[in-house]
Amino acid sequence: MKRKVFIRYSSQKAEEPILASVIKESGLLVNILYANITGKGGEILISFDASEAEMDRILTLFREKGVEVWETERTIELDRELCFDCGACISVCPTKALRLNQDFSLELNEEKCICCEVCVSMCPVRALRISSKL
Amino acid sequence: MTEVKKTIEYINERIRSGDAVVVTAEEMVQIVKEKGSVKAAREVDVVTTGTFGAMCSSGAFLNFGHSDPPIKFGGGEIYLNDVPAYAGLAAVDTYIGATSMSVSRGMEYGGGHVIEDLVRGREVVLRGRGYSTDCYPRKEIETVITIEDLNQAILCSPRNAYQRYRAAANSRDETIYTYMGMLLPNFGNVTFSGAGVLSPLTKDPTYETIGIGTRIFLGGGKGYIFWEGTQHDPKRGLGTIAVVGDLKQMKPRYLRGCTIHRYGTSLYVGLGVPIPILNERIAQSAGLDETQIKTEVLDYGVPRRDRPVLREVSYAELRSGEIELAGKSVPVSPLGSFKLAREIALTLKEWIERGEFLLSQPLQRLPSDSVCRPMKQAEVTPLVRDVMTKEVITGRADYPIAEAAKILREKNIDHLPIVDEKGKLIGIVTSWDIATSIGTKKNRLSEVMTTRVITAHEDEPVDFVARTLEKHKISGVPVVNSGMEVKGILTSEDISRLLGRRKK
Ligand code: SF4
Ligand code: SF4
Numbered sequence: 001m002k003r004k005v006f007i008r009y010s011s012q013k014a015e016e017p018i019l020a021s022v023i024k025e026s027g028l029l030v031n032i033l034y035a036n037i038t039g040k041g042g043e044i045l046i047s048f049d050a051s052e053a054e055m056d057r058i059l060t061l062f063r064e065k066g067v068e069v070w071e072t073e074r075t076i077e078l079d080r081e082l083c084f085d086c087g088a089c090i091s092v093c094p095t096k097a098l099r100l101n102q103d104f105s106l107e108l109n110e111e112k113c114i115c116c117e118v119c120v121s122m123c124p125v126r127a128l129r130i131s132s133k134l
Numbered sequence: 135m136t137e138v139k140k141t142i143e144y145i146n147e148r149i150r151s152g153d154a155v156v157v158t159a160e161e162m163v164q165i166v167k168e169k170g171s172v173k174a175a176r177e178v179d180v181v182t183t184g185t186f187g188a189m190c191s192s193g194a195f196l197n198f199g200h201s202d203p204p205i206k207f208g209g210g211e212i213y214l215n216d217v218p219a220y221a222g223l224a225a226v227d228t229y230i231g232a233t234s235m236s237v238s239r240g241m242e243y244g245g246g247h248v249i250e251d252l253v254r255g256r257e258v259v260l261r262g263r264g265y266s267t268d269c270y271p272r273k274e275i276e277t278v279i280t281i282e283d284l285n286q287a288i289l290c291s292p293r294n295a296y297q298r299y300r301a302a303a304n305s306r307d308e309t310i311y312t313y314m315g316m317l318l319p320n321f322g323n324v325t326f327s328g329a330g331v332l333s334p335l336t337k338d339p340t341y342e343t344i345g346i347g348t349r350i351f352l353g354g355g356k357g358y359i360f361w362e363g364t365q366h367d368p369k370r371g372l373g374t375i376a377v378v379g380d381l382k383q384m385k386p387r388y389l390r391g392c393t394i395h396r397y398g399t400s401l402y403v404g405l406g407v408p409i410p411i412l413n414e415r416i417a418q419s420a421g422l423d424e425t426q427i428k429t430e431v432l433d434y435g436v437p438r439r440d441r442p443v444l445r446e447v448s449y450a451e452l453r454s455g456e457i458e459l460a461g462k463s464v465p466v467s468p469l470g471s472f473k474l475a476r477e478i479a480l481t482l483k484e485w486i487e488r489g490e491f492l493l494s495q496p497l498q499r500l501p502s503d504s505v506c507r508p509m510k511q512a513e514v515t516p517l518v519r520d521v522m523t524k525e526v527i528t529g530r531a532d533y534p535i536a537e538a539a540k541i542l543r544e545k546n547i548d549h550l551p552i553v554d555e556k557g558k559l560i561g562i563v564t565s566w567d568i569a570t571s572i573g574t575k576k577n578r579l580s581e582v583m584t585t586r587v588i589t590a591h592e593d594e595p596v597d598f599v600a601r602t603l604e605k606h607k608i609s610g611v612p613v614v615n616s617g618m619e620v621k622g623i624l625t626s627e628d629i630s631r632l633l634g635r636r637k638k
Contacts, residue, residue, distance in 0.1 A: 124392035
């Protein structure tokens with residue numbers, strides 16, 4: 001099953017190759033969906049295929065290295081009240097998660113969305129937002 | 135000569151008696167296809183159009199009424215929710231333009247948002263300053279108003295509803311942020327605006343029925359065309375209209391403030407024009423389908439007024455969501471809402487069918503032979519080749535750092551482009567790179583040089599390079615030809631020298 005994990009780095013941990021060593025130790029194939037790390041710490045969103053048991057092991061590996069980590073359902077949210085179905089967001093989406101349907105209304109396919117946030121800034125009326133159900 | 139001849143008066147009679155046949159431009163496509171233009175002209179009285187897109191040349195005149203003691207904003211300053219409004223009219227009149235930006239929130243909130251908030255009936259903070267006169271003694275005021283409190287609120291825009299518009303793509307190796315939205319590097323996406331089959335001026339491209347006094351759907355209320363739009367360019371199929379209407383009657387669904395990321399603020403405007411089908415010629419153009427409506431894809435990666443045309447394209451291709459460009463299939467985004475354009479055409483159709491909206495006889499047609507000229511500039515656009523230093527001192531990757539330090543010091547320069555044995559640019563070293571390498575174990579230039587070099591070309595305008603320097607926070611760029619051979623160097627000093635000369 002595709003799982004998403006959110007890792008928060010403190011400023012002391014930002015310089016350490018934590019993700020790289022977890023990947024090495026677990027042999028996990030990881031997809032980095034979002035990363036924003038500076039000297040002051042930051043966040044990374046990754047996704048991978050894992051069973052329940054594997055998931056526990058991976059979370060433990062991260063925790064042992066001293067970062068905050070949790071499984072997340074962080075998704076992109078479309079505010080239907082604000083969206084006027086222009087379609088500006090469609091062509092910047094790397095995974096074709098956004099499209100106009102038959103009657104020219106915007107459709108967001110949450111299955112395909114990787115939370116890259118690119119569409120958020122393309123939307124002229126801020127109808128797309130990252131929601132963190134943390 | 136035409137076979138069918140109807141007048142606007144005759145059509146209005148039919149609207150009044152409830153007999154008028156009104157269809158949207160989308161429906162008209164089918165009718166003309168099936169019956170031909172003569173029969174279509176006999177049967178159909180009015181074709182309704184619609185468009186909903188960002189129109190930057192939009193704004194509104196507002197009148198606040200007088201305070202006590204009175205204040206004269208004219209010659210002073212006016213802010214609406216911190217967005218500067220024009221203070222060059224009389225005491226308490228202003229014009230708020232869509233692209234004016236908040237002094238506190240920047241691009242997140244602008245004149246377009248103020249107009250939307252007014253239409254929504256929300257409270258807006260009015261802050262203003264005057265210089266005090268014997269008749270207007272007051273110097274400052276801060277108050278809260280809603281649209282109800284205004285004597286007049288008149289949407290009045292010098293340029294709306296472009297007949298068609300160019301689609302945009304980007305050849306550069308970096309994402310650029312334009313009024314056509316975010317354009318991904320290396321032709322990563324295409325954006326376009328205009329409502330295609332529903333686009334008002336496209337449906338009467340010689341303006342046989344459109345002109346001063348034409349009554350239209352504007353922002354959810356009724357409005358009028360009061361002049362040709364600015365930059366009206368009929369010969370190239372780029373006509374525009376200037377429109378006016380009572381903001382108090384308008385609806386927030388059809389007037390939306392917006393932020394175009396890293397570009398600025400604007401206003402999305404919903405607008406629809408009824409086209410009376412007076413003859414088969416008009417029936418023909420009102421029935422054009424999207425394969426017949428063409429535009430060009432321009433390269434917005436080239437920061438010049440005349441951008442290169444990448445290809446011709448029909449609105450049907452753009453609407454499909456993907457087009458071929460530079461040998462690959464590229465995703466396409468509309469910028470305007472086709473769904474709302476359709477809704478506007480349908481609303482206008484209903485208004486006319488119910489007899490609530492009569493057509494007006496234009497007092498004067500829009501010009502169909504004028505041209506839009508470029509700005510007259512006092513100086514020729516300076517190009518990189520005119521300003522750059524041509525005698526460039528270059529280095530090699532295997533030079534010792536100490537030697538490069540000596541060169542920079544002796545020649546009093548800050549940038550050392552690094553070339554390979556064939557003279558091709560492979561990197562750059564600045565005096566900063568050298569200064570920060572002192573005390574480290576590094577000793578060859580290859581260890582300190584930047585290999586992803588930002589460059590300029592000889593035929594680029596200097597203003598463009600100035601923006602590149604600012605954007606990447608660097609102080610100079612090597613100038614290269616298409617073979618990456620170094621032809622010169624351009625530094626921020628060279629540019630400020632030029633700008634200094636300009637100011638004199
Ligand atoms: S965040 Fe937006 S652009 Fe990114 S994948 Fe999801 S829908 Fe597409
Ligand atoms: S850009 Fe915003 S308003 Fe336009 S379709 Fe996408 S979410 Fe909706």
